[in-house]
Amino acid sequence: MEIVKRPHVENFIAWAKDKPEVVVLTADLTNSSEVGKWRDTYPDRFFGMSMAEQNMMGFASGLAREGFVPYIHTFAVFIYRRPYDQLAMSIAYPNLPVKFIAFLPGITTPGGVTHQAIEDVSIMRATPNMTVLETGDATEVESVLDVAHAVDGPVYVRMLRGEVPRLFPKDEPMKLDRARILSDGDDLVVITAGITTEEAMRAAKPLADAGVGMRHLHVSTHKPFDDPAILESIERSRFGAITLENHTIVGGLGSAVAEKMAEAGSGKRLLRLGLRDTYAHGASKAYLMKEYGLDAAALVAGIENLTGMSTGITDEDLAEARVEATHSLAKAEGL
Amino acid sequence: MIPADANGDWTVKTQEVADRIRTRVLDHVLRHNGGYMSQALSSAEIFAMLYTRVLNLGPSTAPMIPQPFAGVPGPDNPDFFNGGEYNGPKAPEYDRLIFSPAHYALVLYTALIEVGRLTEEGLSQFDQDGSTVEMIGAEHSPGVETTTGSLAQALSQAGGIALARKRRGDAGDVWVMMSDGEFQEGQIWEAIAEAAKFGLDNLKVIVDVNGQQCDGCMDSEAYVDPLTGRIRAFGASAVEVDGHDLEALDAAMRAETGKPHFVMALTNPVQGLPIFEERAPLLHYLRFTSDEERDRYQAVYEEMVN
Numbered sequence: 326m327e328i329v330k331r332p333h334v335e336n337f338i339a340w341a342k343d344k345p346e347v348v349v350l351t352a353d354l355t356n357s358s359e360v361g362k363w364r365d366t367y368p369d370r371f372f373g374m375s376m377a378e379q380n381m382m383g384f385a386s387g388l389a390r391e392g393f394v395p396y397i398h399t400f401a402v403f404i405y406r407r408p409y410d411q412l413a414m415s416i417a418y419p420n421l422p423v424k425f426i427a428f429l430p431g432i433t434t435p436g437g438v439t440h441q442a443i444e445d446v447s448i449m450r451a452t453p454n455m456t457v458l459e460t461g462d463a464t465e466v467e468s469v470l471d472v473a474h475a476v477d478g479p480v481y482v483r484m485l486r487g488e489v490p491r492l493f494p495k496d497e498p499m500k501l502d503r504a505r506i507l508s509d510g511d512d513l514v515v516i517t518a519g520i521t522t523e524e525a526m527r528a529a530k531p532l533a534d535a536g537v538g539m540r541h542l543h544v545s546t547h548k549p550f551d552d553p554a555i556l557e558s559i560e561r562s563r564f565g566a567i568t569l570e571n572h573t574i575v576g577g578l579g580s581a582v583a584e585k586m587a588e589a590g591s592g593k594r595l596l597r598l599g600l601r602d603t604y605a606h607g608a609s610k611a612y613l614m615k616e617y618g619l620d621a622a623a624l625v626a627g628i629e630n631l632t633g634m635s636t637g638i639t640d641e642d643l644a645e646a647r648v649e650a651t652h653s654l655a656k657a658e659g660l
Numbered sequence: 661m662i663p664a665d666a667n668g669d670w671t672v673k674t675q676e677v678a679d680r681i682r683t684r685v686l687d688h689v690l691r692h693n694g695g696y697m698s699q700a701l702s703s704a705e706i707f708a709m710l711y712t713r714v715l716n717l718g719p720s721t722a723p724m725i726p727q728p729f730a731g732v733p734g735p736d737n738p739d740f741f742n743g744g745e746y747n748g749p750k751a752p753e754y755d756r757l758i759f760s761p762a763h764y765a766l767v768l769y770t771a772l773i774e775v776g777r778l779t780e781e782g783l784s785q786f787d788q789d790g791s792t793v794e795m796i797g798a799e800h801s802p803g804v805e806t807t808t809g810s811l812a813q814a815l816s817q818a819g820g821i822a823l824a825r826k827r828r829g830d831a832g833d834v835w836v837m838m839s840d841g842e843f844q845e846g847q848i849w850e851a852i853a854e855a856a857k858f859g860l861d862n863l864k865v866i867v868d869v870n871g872q873q874c875d876g877c878m879d880s881e882a883y884v885d886p887l888t889g890r891i892r893a894f895g896a897s898a899v900e901v902d903g904h905d906l907e908a909l910d911a912a913m914r915a916e917t918g919k920p921h922f923v924m925a926l927t928n929p930v931q932g933l934p935i936f937e938e939r940a941p942l943l944h945y946l947r948f949t950s951d952e953e954r955d956r957y958q959a960v961y962e963e964m965v966n
Contacts, residue, residue, distance in 0.1 A: 372823075375857070380816045380850035386806070387820020391828075411847070414810045415817055419799060420733040454734050477735045 327491040329463035333359045333484065336467045338366050344394075344474075345370075350385055351398045352378050358398035358428055359486050378403050382411035389421035394474070400434075401427035401442030401483065405449055413452055420454045420478040430459065430483035430519055431571030431600075432617065437607030442483075443600050447576025449481040450548045457547035458499070459483035461522045463491040465545055468498030472546075475501070483519055490523060493543075502546045504554050510538025512632055514558045514566040518544040518578050520610070521569040521619055527643060528621040528628075535636040537628060538563075550581045556589055564632045565594035569624050574599040596631045598623055670713060671906045677774045678708035682932045683964045684770045688783060689946055690958055697936065697946035699839075700767045702870035702903070702927035706837065707771035709909050710866065715755045715835060718748030720777040726785060726792050726802050733799070743792065744805030746777050752830040756821060759804055760814030761839035761868075765797035772803050812845035814838070815865065819855045822863040822920075836865045840924075841873040843887055849894060855920040856895025863920040866913065868903065870929045876941040888924050896920040903927035935960050 337360070341347045353376045355361050364371040374381040378399070385395040397404065404425045405412065416423045427442065434440045449457045456476045460466045466485055473480040493505065507522070508529045517525045522543045532539050540558050544550075559566045559582075566586075568579035579597030586595055600617050614620040621643045625636055685700035711717075722745040730739040744750075747757050759768055766786065772778035782802065785791035797804040808814040814836055822834040842848055855863050869887070871878050891898040897917035901908040903925025912923040929943045930936040935956065936943065948954040 372858075374854060375850070377850035377854060379847040380819070380854050383813055383816020383847070383851065384820035384823060384854065387817045387822070388824050389820075390806070390817075391821055391824030393824060410810050411813055411816070414807050415813050418733065418807050420735060453732075 327463070329489050329491050331359055331487060332463040332466045332489050333486060334362055337470065338363050340470050341367065341370075346392060346394045347396060348372065348388060348393045349396050349398055350374050350381055352376055352381050352403060354399045354403075357400070358426065360398045378408040379411045382408045383415050385423045386415035386419070386421055389416070389423050390419075394422050394424065396424045396426055398426045398428070400429045400440060401445050402429070402440060405442065405445045405481070409448070416479050417452050417454045422477065423479050424473045425479070425481045426484050427482060428484050428486050430485075432605050432613040432619070433485070433520060433571070433610055435607045435609055438604045441605050443605060444573050444576065445481070445483070446547050446570075446572050446578065447580070450576060450581065454478050455548065456480040459519045459545055459547060460485050460499075461517075461519050461543055461545060462493055463489045464493040464495055464497065465499045467495075469545075472499050472501050485520070492523060492526065499545050502549045502552050504552050505543040505545075506554065507541040507543055508533075509540050511540075511561070511563055512538040512634070513564045513628060514540045514542060514562050515624065515628075516542045516544060516555065516566060516568045516578065516582055517570070518547070519571045521571050524614070524619065524621040525569060525624055528624050528638070531638045531642045532625070532628065532636065535634075535638055537632065537634055537636055539628070544578060547578065547581060550585065555582060556585055556591070559586060559591060559593050562593065565596070567596045567598060567624065567627050567631055569619065569627070570599040571619055572599050573602055575602055594631060596627050598627050674705075674708045674712045674906050677712055677771070678704040679932070680774045681707060681767060681770045683961065684773065684783070685766055686933065686957070686961050686964070688766065688770075688786065690954065690961060692787075693954070694945065694947040696763055696766050696944070697933070698870065698872055698929040698943040699761075699764045699868070700770065701931045701933055701936065702872070702929045703764060703767055703868040704932070705904050705906060705909060706866055706868055706925055706927075707767055708774075709906065709913065710757060710835065710837065711771050711775040713906075713910060714913050715747075715757055716753065716832060717757075718751065718754050720746050721749055722746045722777075722802065724777075724779045724782070726778070726782050728790050729792050729800060741792070741800055742805060743797070743799055743801045743803055746772055746803045747805065751832070752828065753832055755832045756805065756818075756834045757803070758806055758808075758814050758818040758821070758834060758836045759797070760808050760836055760842060761811060762796045762798070762804070762809035764837075764839065765795065765801060765804070768797070768803045769793060769801075778802050811839075812842040812847045815848055815851040815855075818863060819851055819858075819860060822855070822860045823858055826858075826860060826862055830862070833862045833864050836863070838865055838867045840867055840869040840871065840887065841878060852891060852894040852896050852920065859918075860920050861916070861918050864913070865920070865922045867922060867924050868927055869900075869924050870927045872929045872943050874944045876944075888922075891922050896922055898922040898924055900924045900926055904931055932964075933960065
């Protein structure tokens, strides 16, 4: 598996070249949001808004009303948490085309509770007019811009930075409200998004070897959430579904699937894996994924719970199945 | 942009508009046994100045009788209607008015009536179910271009509009009408600092400094007095004037300072209706507590209109 170093940096520069309406606003997190080179390339389209997110939302609103398409780049927590009233009233209510490029989703940062966006999908899903996207690999980091730009209104994007794996072919871009089917099987459906997709992919071969039939869906659109493949897959499965999300299990991917199942009268079971209504703390991504049960081992345990099957899969099996030895899972990214 | 004065008698017309704003709002409060009275008393000259003297606006492109609520903005609602159309078309040469303290909506609607952008009947829809003439307006309400009922968001919104217009080289200014209570919100100070940083000399702000807020008097010693100096310290220009003196307002609002410019209009929340003073310090909303009280206000109203 290819590891792509900072896929957003050059891609965003090339993508914005023929889009003079695109401007960037950030709140003192230029290089941390991978737009330092963008600023140097398009200095007249870049606005450093200081550490003042409430005001940044208002300026973005005003620029959008005048025909620009602001791409706000900062950490997710400083988009949906600190200035929520401004985001909702100045941008979301008027359905303005402001795109929020939200870095450090979930526990991808060692920055601890203040920097970990663990309930952002829930809050953004509940915000009317908002489209909610999440990137799971380098191909999606590169193609999410086209998806976001085509939406008539505000878009929140859970973005990955630094070293990002390429899980999906470069010529298979993200599509709005369409899940990717990554493996197939009759026993259960596993639905993942963002960094948890790689975990389920890691478990795929050991599970197949153990005779477990997993249909694996990767979701990159949290809202709208109307891909019929989700429900159809669950209804076809023997045991039901498991969601695995880098987020609290309240209001995110697991909740979205539960809503669909309940409204359709599905009799299948659903197991929601993710942060169990808790904040996290500062540590490496790999450590936190293990601690909070977001990794491949947690998924295997969940599958055994849901299906009643015993897989015999060990941590060593999963370690050997790591997709790429050079992938620096344990490397803490700087702030 | 403020057109040059060609007629020394402009103050007569502008004062008439201000006076009519007061009496019409009082009439409304009497009819409906409640309303935002002090806001009209303190800001009548401010709105009269904006609409008759300062703002360079094109003719209204909105219906004289407001249309009913047509849904909130969204990708699936092509019928959404923006209240800013009452202030005329958006064009490079025209000014824009961003209305910040949405609780002043009754005053804004009344001002639109007095300058012929809204019919009198429009006010009969005030606070009626299904109407856009809402008590605390949003951007479908007449004269309201952006949604600002969560106070202190307008200055940042206007800053973004001013930044975009400055980049385009538009001649028109972006005017914001604000209340002094909003300066208690931190966002205002973020906005002033950033507007100054970007050199937004096309951003003009008129502030109704009436010293009033929902819970009563703002602490003028600790708060209002240093307000002007604090704004200057954040990089904008600010000047204090008597907010009921049209000539003084005119001079202050015409100033070009090369910075975001704040006109601090020091106003009296019972201007023109001294009987209201007996309610002090709770002047945020007037609702009569007895028929006797209402009759006394009715008598004052009769004197004002006759």
